[in-house]
Amino acid sequence: MTDIAVVGAGSWGTTFAKILVDAGGDVTLWARRSEVAREIRETSRNSDYLRGINLPSSLTATTDLEEAVASAHTVYLAVPSQTLRENLEAITPLIAPDTRLVSLMKGVESGTGLRMSQVIHDVTALPLERIAVISGPNLALEIAKEQPTAAVASSVDADTAAAVAKQATTAYFRMFVNYDVVGTEFGGVLKNLIAVAVGIADGVGYGENTKAxxxxxxxAEISAFAAAFGAEPHTMSGLAGLGDLIATCESPLSRNNTAGRLLGQGYALDDVVRRMNQTAEGLQAVTPVLELASSRGVSMPIVMQVQQVLHGELDPAELAPHLATDSDEPQGE
Known part of the structure; x- marks a missing residue:
């Protein structure tokens, strides 16, 4: 019997499956592509997404969604955010009413502006107490190499948050708990947009002052946005806020930083998307985030500049962090 399922065999889904096995779980990983599932089963490798990483021999993989999720008491979701709804429509009839669903994704649904936990609730009708989200400074390859880091498990239900944290805690991956689902999710979403901006600056050739x-x-933009939607202020200074922001902005392993760097080097958006091996969620989140910000009267000049670069309306070299602030605003942040 499978205790845990992970849906999505990209770099993060595969890495998280490894974490769960290392923490003692019986885990089945669902892969969309048969060749990925076969390689994991037969060689304990996923060379498309985690080259050089040995996966636990007990980790199994399948392309049969029912086989993966039907007997799982917890299902972790690691698919691109814009495909979550269609994946959930396939998953929902297969799971028991008391199954826990956990989002590993950092995105906002286009068209609805819903966070991933809200999409899960909307499609499955599971109570919010059965839903959790995980976020933090979690670059997949580093964790797959068992370099120590930490993350946050968040749910409105204390028992669910604690159970998810316990299920995914290893010697190299420490899970903390909070109950601020809004802040935890928006921290993960919004840092991607800032990482794209940092990548653009890097691609243009700007130095550390500009990026800092x-x-x-x-x-400051992330904090103002999250507060406007009811997030706890301290969340943005923790692992799901500042911690994730630093890791994503500073590392060449970050997909969003990489996408921004290509934009800064002069590649058009279509070319950037074609060159990326995996989804850079920040590219797709810009428009829905700005729509949400407008609905609450929140100004996000850096994110606006990223949108202008994406649309070809702003030369990447003109992206300027000082435009994020009126000149007479006190600079205590």
């Missing part, structure tokens, strides 16, 4: 300014002013 974008990160600092970006944190």
């Amino acid at each position: 300014s974008i990160i600092t002013r970006g944190l």
